[in-house]
Amino acid sequence: MARRDGYYVQLDETAENMLRAGDFLGCGHNGIVYLLEDNKVIKIFKDKDICKNEYELLKKTEKSKYFPQVYSHGPYYIIKDYVPGERLDYYIRKNGINKKISCEIIKLLMEFKKLEFTKLDIRCKDLYINNNFSIKVIDPRNNYSRGGNYPRHLMKGLYKLGVLDEFLETVKEQYNEVYREWSFKIKRYLYRGVK
Numbered sequence: 001m002a003r004r005d006g007y008y009v010q011l012d013e014t015a016e017n018m019l020r021a022g023d024f025l026g027c028g029h030n031g032i033v034y035l036l037e038d039n040k041v042i043k044i045f046k047d048k049d050i051c052k053n054e055y056e057l058l059k060k061t062e063k064s065k066y067f068p069q070v071y072s073h074g075p076y077y078i079i080k081d082y083v084p085g086e087r088l089d090y091y092i093r094k095n096g097i098n099k100k101i102s103c104e105i106i107k108l109l110m111e112f113k114k115l116e117f118t119k120l121d122i123r124c125k126d127l128y129i130n131n132n133f134s135i136k137v138i139d140p141r142n143n144y145s146r147g148g149n150y151p152r153h154l155m156k157g158l159y160k161l162g163v164l165d166e167f168l169e170t171v172k173e174q175y176n177e178v179y180r181e182w183s184f185k186i187k188r189y190l191y192r193g194v195k
């Protein structure tokens with residue numbers, strides 16, 4: 001059994017042994033994550049449907065460099081790559097944004113489109129940035145659910161961090177076909193509350 005913060009799920013023997021050897025990395029609403037050997041992590045879920053969804057999503061994104069590779073899974077756990085780096089929102093709060101980061105975020109959103117995600121959005125807290133400014137999605141979810149066709153949560157996060165205008169400047173330069181729509185919609189949302 002694995003116990004922590006109310007977690008109590010039945011794991012198979014392989015997962016149980018991995019967990020015993022692992023170091024705690026973090027904990028969210030859905031899961032708890034431990035570092036394993038070979039730069040892998042085990043994420044243990046409270047809910048097996050959420051586990052299945054995340055596993056299926058990671059299978060669909062396995063060719064993408066923006067997502068961790070997934071190796072194996074059980075009803076309540078997934079083994080995937082460790083993602084080094086820092087949470088993007090923490091990083092930006094300390095260091096601000098720059099063109100390279102903005103471009104990387106834009107390329108990630110273009111990748112979502114290529115993967116035929118129906119929700120072209122992600123929260124800054126679910127992105128990790130490493131020391132060469134590359135970005136990875138740490139906690140993918142619901143990207144095939146219905147949702148906005150513009151990155152509202154992402155831009156709201158950048159707004160709160162005080163870097164939205166700087167980000168939009170790069171959008172204008174690098175992804176001009178969405179610039180007008182994104183800047184119009186996010187301003188309408190921020191100032192008038194229209195989703």
Ligand SMILES: Nc1ncnc2c1ncn2[C@@H]1O[C@H](COP(=O)(O)OP(=O)(O)O)[C@@H](O)[C@H]1O
Binds near residue numbers: 080082083139
């Ligand atoms: N692949 C990973 N590499 C490094 N740290 C991770 C990884 N996955 C999760 N973590 C850490 O564990 C925390 C919780 O994981 P997360 O997948 O966000 O769980 P939840 O679905 O419950 O939000 C993350 O915020 C992060 O700190």
Ligand SMILES: [Mg+2]
Binds near residue numbers: 028029126139
């Ligand atoms: Mg999370």
